[in-house]
Amino acid sequence: MEIKKYQVFSPDTKCSVENCERNADYEVYLYDYYAPPLNEEFIEQDYTCPFICEIHMNENEVKSLGEKKPRRIVTYPYTNQHMAQGYTKYLPVSEAYSEIFNEGLIVNNPQLRIDFTDINKELIRYIARNPEIMREINPRKFEELVAELFNNKGYQVELTPRTRDGGKDIYAIRKDSIGTTLYVVEAKRYSENNKVGVEIVRGLYGVKSAERANVGVIVTTSSFTQDAIEFASPLKYELSLNDYTDLKKWLIEYK
Numbered sequence: 001m002e003i004k005k006y007q008v009f010s011p012d013t014k015c016s017v018e019n020c021e022r023n024a025d026y027e028v029y030l031y032d033y034y035a036p037p038l039n040e041e042f043i044e045q046d047y048t049c050p051f052i053c054e055i056h057m058n059e060n061e062v063k064s065l066g067e068k069k070p071r072r073i074v075t076y077p078y079t080n081q082h083m084a085q086g087y088t089k090y091l092p093v094s095e096a097y098s099e100i101f102n103e104g105l106i107v108n109n110p111q112l113r114i115d116f117t118d119i120n121k122e123l124i125r126y127i128a129r130n131p132e133i134m135r136e137i138n139p140r141k142f143e144e145l146v147a148e149l150f151n152n153k154g155y156q157v158e159l160t161p162r163t164r165d166g167g168k169d170i171y172a173i174r175k176d177s178i179g180t181t182l183y184v185v186e187a188k189r190y191s192e193n194n195k196v197g198v199e200i201v202r203g204l205y206g207v208k209s210a211e212r213a214n215v216g217v218i219v220t221t222s223s224f225t226q227d228a229i230e231f232a233s234p235l236k237y238e239l240s241l242n243d244y245t246d247l248k249k250w251l252i253e254y255k
Contacts, residue, residue, distance in 0.1 A: 003029065006047040009097050011126045015053035017078050023130060024051035027096040028079050032086030033070055046088065048081035057090055064088070094136060121254075124148065128251035131244070134221045135191055142189035143169045146219050149250045150185065168207050172217070182213040190222040192244070198227035205231075205239055215240060219247065 007013075013024045028046040052060065056078055066074035066087070074080065074087035127133055127145070134142060147157045147170050155172040170185035186204050188196050196218060208216035216239050218224075223243045224232075232239040 004044040007050040016049040022053035026090040049079040146187040185217040188220040
């Protein structure tokens with residue numbers, strides 16, 4: 001079913017609720033239907049509130065009045081302000097506009113023109129405002145993001161080939177008055193609850209030793225198991241564990 005839309009989404013689209021400065025989390029639709037035997041549906045973007053943030057979406061549902069039945073009217077504090085028949089539905093913008101959020105945020109929409117390699121600063125600033133997106137992008141693009149963050153900190157960086165045995169994704173070199181330090185970096189784009197285990201940390205330590213690098217670094221969008229932390233603790237000058245919180249800090253510091 002083709003959905004009629006009144007406002008185009010862009011990465012900077014805000015919640016449509018008056019005076020709200022949060023980024024939009026959901027696209028909002030007005031939905032209605034005829035019960036059997038007709039089974040006809042109607043759906044269109046809500047032109048009174050086309051986009052909404054998570055906080056106002058929850059409040060909108062809690063304060064709604066009416067029954068979500070065919071040809072009824074449900075009233076809301078923020079959506080369906082024209083009191084049309086139907087009720088409000090929501091779809092995460094990451095699903096409604098998957099071309100933006102999938103494949104590393106490379107966007108084919110000519111109205112947006114966001115390309116990871118051509119507009120690094122613009123894209124990284126957007127991710128800094130929406131860090132949870134890092135858990136959705138293509139894993140290779142996440143590696144490129146981490147490489148750019150290291151580059152921004154003054155390291156010379158080199159991505160390893162896509163086809164590899166594992167254990168490292170990036171070489172990073174830091175030169176100063178003391179000498180040259182070689183880092184091997186592994187980027188793990190994991191979901192929030194999928195912690196990096198000790199076997200990954202132990203494996204990177206082996207790679208660091210085999211390649212005679214100075215420091216092994218793991219960067220993840222999740223966190224680390226207690227075993228992983230305990231393994232790395234006595235090796236703090238040889239292993240560096242960086243979790244989602246560290247990544248968010250790096251994004252904010254990006255210049």
